[in-house]
Amino acid sequence: MPSSVAGEGGFPDFHCCWRFLRITKLCRRTRRGSGIPSSPLIFHSKIDVRLQTSYDVLQRDMASLNTPLSVRLSDEDTSFLAKLEVDGALTASDKIRGLIRQARQRAEPVENFSAALVISHEQLAAAVRAVRIIEQDLDRHSDVTVGLMTAAEELLALALAAPRPGSASGADDLVRHEARLVDCAARMTDQLLRWAVTPTAPAYEPAVISRRLAELSDLMKLVSAALAAR
Template identity: 35%
Template sequence: MTQTSTTMEPLSARIPSDLYLWLAQLKVEGANTNSDKLRVLLGQLKRQHDGAFDFVTALAWCRDLAARPRAALAQLEADTGRHSEVLSQALEHLSHAMALLISADLSSLDQAAQLEDKLLRRSFAHTESLLRQATTPQAAAFDPAVVLRHLGATLQLAQAIHRLQQDPPKGV
């Protein structure tokens, strides 16, 4: 775990006025002044940089990036009393997949194969969670028909694969 320094160091920079105005208007949770915003944003940049070398750090950073939609989803669920497992799982899946990509080292064929395996395992786990939603007449989603509406082609492919495994073509 990284330690946070309690010593503050001054930082001075000249930036274009359009960036200054953007920063002044930017909403950053837990930061009101431009100095506070810079501290938070530099901390996020550091997590991004560190995440390029470590999956857990990359996952935390990706979850930070998705904090706004996660918070909006939580608020929507609180306001409406409805919950979407489908959307929650999609957000988590995307954070994990991005963290795998960001932290991957692809300097060898073995490492590329490992990333491929991890991404496919994650993707099929997400697919399985969506298929579980299709086992009931209505998915746990804001649109209860959303899973069944998009399932057709996937089912056809799965059935074709199943038939091929049961009766493989001769001479291939």
Template identity: 35%
Template structure:
């Protein structure tokens, strides 16, 4: 059984009306179809935002143009960015971990945030492991082969040397 549609009348600013008129929303052609598409998209976004998997999907959708550009670059130019690929995989899961936090209900907030911190730390550690692996060679599989060494390996090595030189400074 098809749900009955409800007529709705709204007033929009000229800018909003022009935006909707120019919007590309699938097969939607009329203003009404485009508004229905916007409402449907907003509903899906709200529902997806309630779950870890949904937040991952939303963030992956947001990053899809970047992933597609990397795919094209890799195919056309034969170059790749392991750094950007690692971020495209890790960031949706890190963000979903943070958004999935139950800060309003049971368990109490301290326990909930402690669990969140542990989960986020695991995900960040996984990302850092990947970045460290990219940083150990003079040239990484990145668009700028020296970027990982310059921005991660060298400063981290300097920091480790400082820590080794001052073993009691952390106490």
């Protein structure tokens, strides 16, 4: 049986309405205990500060949500949505709004590296969290794994912040973008080489780096010879 999760039949979102009524009830109950008239809904005392903030935020949020949308999902999709983590959202309606926001971020050009870093962090957060949970459960840790995943987050952010067509300084933008990508990759390589200085790296498998770099030793010798010949 399909499930309706947001704005069914054009009615306001149930969770938003419930929160609104609950905050209103708490505000009036608080003022009755303080001898303050409960109507109209005006905030008077310091004890209402947090309720005032919640009330104002909720009023603003509800005012911006003026387009009802009905969505029907299968039981399987509803179960998936219930388990999905989206920006800390708890209700299906909030999660769907979060998913739409994320989709809009991916579709629109990324304005700067800061915005790109937010997107890359969101993309990799679940994977990083899963690794750390397993590490905690098994009482093991790998600086190599966590370090490379962190570097991958930065590299992805740089890639997302690529220059866009139509820029007047397109050629210069490409040069700067390329240099930033190379710098990031070089830092990753530098870290790998530092881990390889000792026979055992801070990894789940201590020989994982030294073994792999040994396979590249001939190539590194050729690179060193080429640099010396210049």
